[in-house]
Amino acid sequence: MPHLPLSALEVAVVQRDFPPSASLRNCEAAAREFDRLGYHRLWFAEHHHSPAIGVFPPPIMTAHIAAATSHLRVGSGGVLAPNHAPLTVAEQFTTLAALHEGRIDLGIGRGPGTFHEGTARALRRGADPATDEEYRRDVAAILDHLRECSLGQLPEPWLLASSEAGAAVAALLGLPIAVAHHIRPQNTVRVLGRYREEFRPSAWREDPYALLCVETVCADTEERAAELKRPMDIIKSRLLAGQAEEPFVSPAAAADHRFTAEESEQLAAFGAHQAYGTPESVASRLTQLADATAADELMLVTPVYDVADRVRSFELVAKALAAGS
Structure with missing residues (x-):
C-alpha cells in the first residue's frame, strides 16, 4: 500500500462509570494526541439522544478542537443536512474556516443521527424524513451558500455516503466522498464504483477522491484488542x-457478557470487514482494504471505553503503517 493520509473519526463515548461530560474532555485529550502523532484530519459525527454516544454538535467541537490543536484538519463527519438550514451550516463553517485557515472540513451526511423517533422528528420540526431529491437540494444549497458567505477562506466540503444514492450525489456535485465502511461495509464496492463512474469535475474537485472509514481496534496482543472492542x-x-x-x-465488566450464537455470528460477519488485533494484523488488514478499494485516504474510528486505550490504538496503527510504507 502506498503511503496514504491517515485520519480519525471521533465519537463521544459515554462511560457508564463517569458523567457524560467526561466524554467531551476525553475527546479533547485524544485530539491533542492525534495532532502530536501526525494524523491528517479529525472529524466529529453528529449524534442525538444516545446513552452510548454523547451529544457533541460538530460545529462546536470543530471550533473547540481547532483552537486546541495546531496541525490537524478538523471538521464534521458529518453535519446531517436534513437537520439544519443550509444557510446556517454555511455560515458556521465559513466562519470556522476564516478563524482557522486551511484547517476546516465540512463533511455533510444524510441520516438523522439518532435511533429515537421523537428526537428525529424534533430535529426536523415534525417534518417527514428528507427524500433523495430534498437531500440533494439541501447539499447543493449548502455549497452555494458557502460561496456567498465566504470570509476569504472556504472549508473543504465532503459528502458522506454508505449507499449508492449518496455516491450519486457526491459524483453529481463533484465532491470528495467519505465512505462509511464502518457502518455498511457490504455497500462499499458498489458505492465507490458508482461514485467513480459518475463523477463530474467541479469547482471543488477535478478528480474523484475517496476516503474509507474503518472501525479499528489495535492493541499489543490479539487478546487485548478483543477485550477492548467487547x-x-x-x-x-x-x-x-x-x-x-x-x-x-468497561472491558472488565464486558468480559462477563455472553452473546447468543446468532449475535456472535452477526458480530463476526461485521468484524470480518473491519480491522482488529495487533499492529501487524491491523496494518495488514488496512492495507488489504486500501488496495481492494483504491482508497485515497483512510479514516479510523475506534469506539473503546477508555481514552488512553483509544489513543494507544491510534498510535500503534500509525507506527505500524509508517514502518510498512
Whole structure:
C-alpha cells in the first residue's frame, strides 16, 4: 500500500462509570494526541439522544478542537443536512474556516443521527424524513451558500455516503466522498464504483477522491484488542436486536457478557470487514482494504471505553503503517 493520509473519526463515548461530560474532555485529550502523532484530519459525527454516544454538535467541537490543536484538519463527519438550514451550516463553517485557515472540513451526511423517533422528528420540526431529491437540494444549497458567505477562506466540503444514492450525489456535485465502511461495509464496492463512474469535475474537485472509514481496534496482543472492542460489541448486539443503547461498560465488566450464537455470528460477519488485533494484523488488514478499494485516504474510528486505550490504538496503527510504507 502506498503511503496514504491517515485520519480519525471521533465519537463521544459515554462511560457508564463517569458523567457524560467526561466524554467531551476525553475527546479533547485524544485530539491533542492525534495532532502530536501526525494524523491528517479529525472529524466529529453528529449524534442525538444516545446513552452510548454523547451529544457533541460538530460545529462546536470543530471550533473547540481547532483552537486546541495546531496541525490537524478538523471538521464534521458529518453535519446531517436534513437537520439544519443550509444557510446556517454555511455560515458556521465559513466562519470556522476564516478563524482557522486551511484547517476546516465540512463533511455533510444524510441520516438523522439518532435511533429515537421523537428526537428525529424534533430535529426536523415534525417534518417527514428528507427524500433523495430534498437531500440533494439541501447539499447543493449548502455549497452555494458557502460561496456567498465566504470570509476569504472556504472549508473543504465532503459528502458522506454508505449507499449508492449518496455516491450519486457526491459524483453529481463533484465532491470528495467519505465512505462509511464502518457502518455498511457490504455497500462499499458498489458505492465507490458508482461514485467513480459518475463523477463530474467541479469547482471543488477535478478528480474523484475517496476516503474509507474503518472501525479499528489495535492493541499489543490479539487478546487485548478483543477485550477492548467487547463493550462496543454489546451495544451493537442490542441495536441488532432492536433494543435501546446503553452507556459503554468497561472491558472488565464486558468480559462477563455472553452473546447468543446468532449475535456472535452477526458480530463476526461485521468484524470480518473491519480491522482488529495487533499492529501487524491491523496494518495488514488496512492495507488489504486500501488496495481492494483504491482508497485515497483512510479514516479510523475506534469506539473503546477508555481514552488512553483509544489513543494507544491510534498510535500503534500509525507506527505500524509508517514502518510498512
